Amino acid sequence: MEANPRSTGRLPAAFLTPGSSSFIDFLADHAPEVLPGNRKLPDGVVEAPHGTTIVAATFPGGVVLAGDRRATMGNMIAQRDIEKVFPADEYSAVGIAGTAGLAVEMVKLFQLELEHFEKVEGATLSLEGKANRLSTMIRSNLGMAMQGLAVVPLFAGWDEGREKGRIFSYDVTGGRSEEHGYAATGSGSIFARGSMKKLYREDLTEQQATTLVVQALYDAADDDSATGGPDLARRIFPIVTVITDEGFRRLSEAESSELARSVTERRLEQPDGPRAALL
DSSP, X not given: OOOOTTSOSOOOHHHHSOOOSOHHHHHHXXXXXXXXXXOOOOSXXXXXXXXXXXXXXXXXXXXXXXXXXXXXXXXXXXXXXXXXXXXXXXXXXXXXXXEHHHHXXXXXXXXXXXXXHHHHHSSOOOHHHHXXXXXXXHHHTHHHHTTTOOBOOEEEEEETTXXXXXXXXXXXXXXXXXXXSEEEESTTHHHHHHHHHHHOOTTOOXXXXXXXXXXXXXXXXXXXXXXXXXXXXXXXXXXXXXXETTEEEEOOHHHHHHHHXXXXXXXXXXXXXXXXXXX
């Protein structure tokens, strides 16, 4: 599908022939070798940087998706300020846990998949449809997952039909589950989920929901060495995003900094983290 420098400048016929609204199907037909799941890997388990931990929580009017900033490789910190939460489109976002490089590539392909569908069909996919497309992409990565290169994202967005925020979690085979209220994935997820279980309420405000996810990441970092807590010295704070009927919004560094400092200061005063810390 590469351009011919001696040609008249016209695109190859594959680009001009009507076909599927799925960009991944288009690649599978015309350039299957560029799809991540079709790459040849060396035998054995491959060591690569991994990202952890992603958390999400719904509130009346939207959903919050957040992630810590640490990537690890074995017992080493590979990167302290990696970004793990990205907009999928205007009304949804995806947080990545697992093999960092493949996960970022999968997110970019997912973004392109949604944009391609919208341009071909003249309409956006439903939130359910987006979640299903991501499930298919994860399933195609199963071969790499079996070699230690798993990608396990958390997907969240605003459902325009149901007028509420929704969260979807996945396993390495592409199995999809809708989570109600809150969810977490990654190595610190068990600790983050335990924290949110104690603090979550259905009537949280947006401010309380953002505080909740930062508190959960703090708790995860307290017990999981692969999860990075707020780094006040280096000014590295969790990435926090909010999705409502107005669309996707990422909190500014100043807002994230204020949230992280508030949670940290309260924990210094009350290390056990009482329920009142959220209020």
